[in-house]
Amino acid sequence: MSFLSLTNIKKSFGPVQVVHDFDMGIEKGEFVSFLGPSGCGKTTILRMIAGFETPSDGTITIDGKDQGSLKPNQRNIGMVFQAYALFPNMNVHDNVAFGLKVAGASRSEIDTRVKQMLGLIKLDHLADRFPYQMSGGQQQRVALARALAVKPQVLLLDEPLSALDAKIRVSLREEIRQIQQQLGITTVFVTHDQEEALSISDRIVVMNAGRADQIGTPFEIYNTPATRFVASFVGTLNIIEAKVTDPAAGTVMVGDQSVILAEPIANLKGGDTISLALRPEAGSIAESASGDTSLVGEVESTNFLGSVIRTRLRVGNDLISFDMFNNPGVVPPSYGESVKLRFAAKDLLVIRE
Amino acid sequence: MKKIWAWGALLFGILYFTLPLVGMTNFSLKMRRGEYSFEAYARVFGDPRFQETFTYSVTQALFTIVFGVLLVVPTAYWIRLKLPGLRPYVEFVTLLPLVIPAIVIVFGYIRLYNTSSWLPLTGSAFGTNILLMFGYATLALPYMYRAVDTGLRTIDVATLTEAAQSLGAGWTTILARIILPNVLVAVLSGAFLTFAIVIGEFTMAALLNRPAFGPYMQLLGANRAYEPAALAVIAFGITWGCLGLIQLVSRFQKSAPPKA
Amino acid sequence: MSTAHISARSPARRLPLHWLGILPFAAFVTLFLILPTMKIVVGAFQTPDGSFTLDNIRGLFTPSILAAYWISIKISVASALLGCLAGFAISAAVVFGGLPKGIRGPLLTFSGVASNFAGVPLAFAFLATLGPVGIVNVFLRSELGIDLRALGFNILSFWGLTITYLFFQIPLMILIITPALDGLKREWREAASILGATGFQYWRMVAFPILLPSILGTLALLFANAFGAVATAIALTGSSLSIVPILLFAQIRGDVLGNPHLGYALAFGMIVVTGVANAIYIWLRARSERWLK
Ligand SMILES: Nc1ncnc2c1ncn2[C@@H]1O[C@H](COP(=O)(O)OP(=O)(O)OP(=O)(O)O)[C@@H](O)[C@H]1O
Numbered sequence A: 001m002s003f004l005s006l007t008n009i010k011k012s013f014g015p016v017q018v019v020h021d022f023d024m025g026i027e028k029g030e031f032v033s034f035l036g037p038s039g040c041g042k043t044t045i046l047r048m049i050a051g052f053e054t055p056s057d058g059t060i061t062i063d064g065k066d067q068g069s070l071k072p073n074q075r076n077i078g079m080v081f082q083a084y085a086l087f088p089n090m091n092v093h094d095n096v097a098f099g100l101k102v103a104g105a106s107r108s109e110i111d112t113r114v115k116q117m118l119g120l121i122k123l124d125h126l127a128d129r130f131p132y133q134m135s136g137g138q139q140q141r142v143a144l145a146r147a148l149a150v151k152p153q154v155l156l157l158d159e160p161l162s163a164l165d166a167k168i169r170v171s172l173r174e175e176i177r178q179i180q181q182q183l184g185i186t187t188v189f190v191t192h193d194q195e196e197a198l199s200i201s202d203r204i205v206v207m208n209a210g211r212a213d214q215i216g217t218p219f220e221i222y223n224t225p226a227t228r229f230v231a232s233f234v235g236t237l238n239i240i241e242a243k244v245t246d247p248a249a250g251t252v253m254v255g256d257q258s259v260i261l262a263e264p265i266a267n268l269k270g271g272d273t274i275s276l277a278l279r280p281e282a283g284s285i286a287e288s289a290s291g292d293t294s295l296v297g298e299v300e301s302t303n304f305l306g307s308v309i310r311t312r313l314r315v316g317n318d319l320i321s322f323d324m325f326n327n328p329g330v331v332p333p334s335y336g337e338s339v340k341l342r343f344a345a346k347d348l349l350v351i352r353e
Numbered sequence B: 001m002k003k004i005w006a007w008g009a010l011l012f013g014i015l016y017f018t019l020p021l022v023g024m025t026n027f028s029l030k031m032r033r034g035e036y037s038f039e040a041y042a043r044v045f046g047d048p049r050f051q052e053t054f055t056y057s058v059t060q061a062l063f064t065i066v067f068g069v070l071l072v073v074p075t076a077y078w079i080r081l082k083l084p085g086l087r088p089y090v091e092f093v094t095l096l097p098l099v100i101p102a103i104v105i106v107f108g109y110i111r112l113y114n115t116s117s118w119l120p121l122t123g124s125a126f127g128t129n130i131l132l133m134f135g136y137a138t139l140a141l142p143y144m145y146r147a148v149d150t151g152l153r154t155i156d157v158a159t160l161t162e163a164a165q166s167l168g169a170g171w172t173t174i175l176a177r178i179i180l181p182n183v184l185v186a187v188l189s190g191a192f193l194t195f196a197i198v199i200g201e202f203t204m205a206a207l208l209n210r211p212a213f214g215p216y217m218q219l220l221g222a223n224r225a226y227e228p229a230a231l232a233v234i235a236f237g238i239t240w241g242c243l244g245l246i247q248l249v250s251r252f253q254k255s256a257p258p259k260a
Numbered sequence C: 001m002s003t004a005h006i007s008a009r010s011p012a013r014r015l016p017l018h019w020l021g022i023l024p025f026a027a028f029v030t031l032f033l034i035l036p037t038m039k040i041v042v043g044a045f046q047t048p049d050g051s052f053t054l055d056n057i058r059g060l061f062t063p064s065i066l067a068a069y070w071i072s073i074k075i076s077v078a079s080a081l082l083g084c085l086a087g088f089a090i091s092a093a094v095v096f097g098g099l100p101k102g103i104r105g106p107l108l109t110f111s112g113v114a115s116n117f118a119g120v121p122l123a124f125a126f127l128a129t130l131g132p133v134g135i136v137n138v139f140l141r142s143e144l145g146i147d148l149r150a151l152g153f154n155i156l157s158f159w160g161l162t163i164t165y166l167f168f169q170i171p172l173m174i175l176i177i178t179p180a181l182d183g184l185k186r187e188w189r190e191a192a193s194i195l196g197a198t199g200f201q202y203w204r205m206v207a208f209p210i211l212l213p214s215i216l217g218t219l220a221l222l223f224a225n226a227f228g229a230v231a232t233a234i235a236l237t238g239s240s241l242s243i244v245p246i247l248l249f250a251q252i253r254g255d256v257l258g259n260p261h262l263g264y265a266l267a268f269g270m271i272v273v274t275g276v277a278n279a280i281y282i283w284l285r286a287r288s289e290r291w292l293k
């Protein structure tokens, strides 16, 4: 059994079911991100783990122990909130000490632990500051220290970075990941920012309307999205509509161009429509480019993004983006030009709806 | 468990607050033996002293409101615009009337503005009326100032002023045509509250010997049995009306955003 | 006074034209708030011919006047404390107690009305309720055979006045504390709870300290409110209960103390008492609010 396991969790608020049959096991020391659009139930699941909400059905166990009958203050969990939620009437030291204090730890114990925690987040020098005297990033680090001070079994973070500005967001997420690995603490991290999830997680749960659409490593989630939703939510995959011509041979029509897929198409017959996904970095228009498949399209736009140039091609009814590295010697295609995009047939993924 | 406690607190509140209201209403209807009637109200409304004092107090209230608005709106506006550093001090001063008892203030008036002083306001009925009006404006100052200042906070005073100035508007125009309409709801709230305070005020009017509604009620209370209860119901109705109007105008504001 | 020295010091630093804008306000406040108060303060230390004396202040220390102050302070403290307590309980019941949401609006509206329903009519309402022929007395006597007067309850007393004052004290507390309770973030409670705190620990260590400045401020305000209440007291008791505002009222009307300048001292004493109450408040607030500066 996994360290933290959620079995068959359902949750309804009144008549509305917001979490459907959620099943997942999280291993000790693992960093798992819940990724999904607003309102898909990420926070609700987190709050059920913390004990702020009671599942309508299903069980949650930590280290084999059923949490169902435990109140939040009887569970051994750390939580970091989106809006920091530091106690405004306490300075940094007292905030971090809070959990130890209510647990009845001795003064010296508290002081040692608080020092250790502040060292961990590199804010030793701010121990006497009050929350209003600190930046958002500093406050959130204190909130992290406060949550970790009581040595929780599981750490929950609910969009801890979304109130911060972009630069701090990146540096703090790396800091969080580093601290997590250092302490080896089992962590659940909620976000709606796919880049955040991809960059720091061991595994990602992509959630859609109260269900887990896919659970996998960042690599799996990005490269082989299981559903169309995952594909469109994670990364900037191109979704291409196609019509099956011969399922056994794996041929489809994209607009009026015929394409041969790497594998035969199962469970479909000629005339059915399917969705294909293509990563922007999988194709190229260079003459020398290799690839057993190609699509011809008209350039709609080119965007210079620094190290890469993103070009959008119109192919039939779809727009396909592809990236190429910036190379001062190569002139990017211009608007209206007709170009041939070459790619490997195996990069064209068939997507379940 | 928690709910029982909450309902208990609420129930206590309801009981404590409705009993006196029921008590006074009940009493006011019992002037005729053995039956409920509006006799007490008829007596009150028929009393020429009631009509006189009520009219007097309403007039005082209206003048106080006009004076208060003319005093507070430009001041609060000016401080937001030009002297923001002064705000805490002005705020402190406007709160003083909540701390210094009204009876002390009016005692000061009597000694400061008596017939032998440099400004013998109490020498004539007209002068005393003015003095009483100033006293009321002082009592209402905390409420009026806060209401207007809160109203000003929701609009961008500096930008509005610059825009108006760039169109050639003078200070009077800016205040009357730009600022006042934008804080109208706040001003009205302050005005209704002022009305509620002034209409039943007793201490100042009694000590300055003016024929106001408050002293009249007290006098009636000392000499009659049922009419005072009727007066209490009427006064409660007036207070309720004023506060209800405040709710009404603020709701109106919520549904119709202020024009910039 | 701090305001006076501020306005005396700063003008040099700014264009005088700016200051013209608040001239009317400054003049009004000086003439009808500051000067009258100063007049009382100065008068308390003057003989009728204008020379300095402490006799007026000394004159306050007679048993009857001290007793008047004492009962005034007792009533004010009791009604402020009870008002805070009851107001807090009702407000907390509505904000956290899981009562229907619809109660909140009417409660606040009613509080606005009741907090302004003071003075003479309030006294009438309570006479009609708790007075000798009031609805409660009549009901208890005729239905249950209980005679409140025989049990020692009299509306013209410490408790009578306190209960009456609560009618405006409780709503005032509700009006001030409800927004403060709303300001307690749900995350604070949850953060405390997930860190292992019980509900009581959360209230003791987080919520109460955060609310304390508001509570103290309200206490000071309620105290001053009750201490200066003249109309309710006079309409309720006539002059049978000797509390300071009634004594001062009678003194201003007819010099019942037989010494005009003793009136100044009496009024000065009132300023001192409310001033001290507010000084205590400001001091406590400064201590409890280090985290807000
Ligand atoms: N206490 C509640 N009562 C009723 N509905 C609720 C409650 N809490 C959440 N919901 C609903 O449950 C759904 C999931 O909410 P949840 O907060 O879990 O979403 P989320 O994925 O965290 O979204 P976000 O990214 O915006 O934080 C939403 O539709 C929300 O409106």
Ligand SMILES: [Mg+2]
Residues within 6 Å of the ligand: A042, A043, A044, A158
């Ligand atoms: Mg959420």
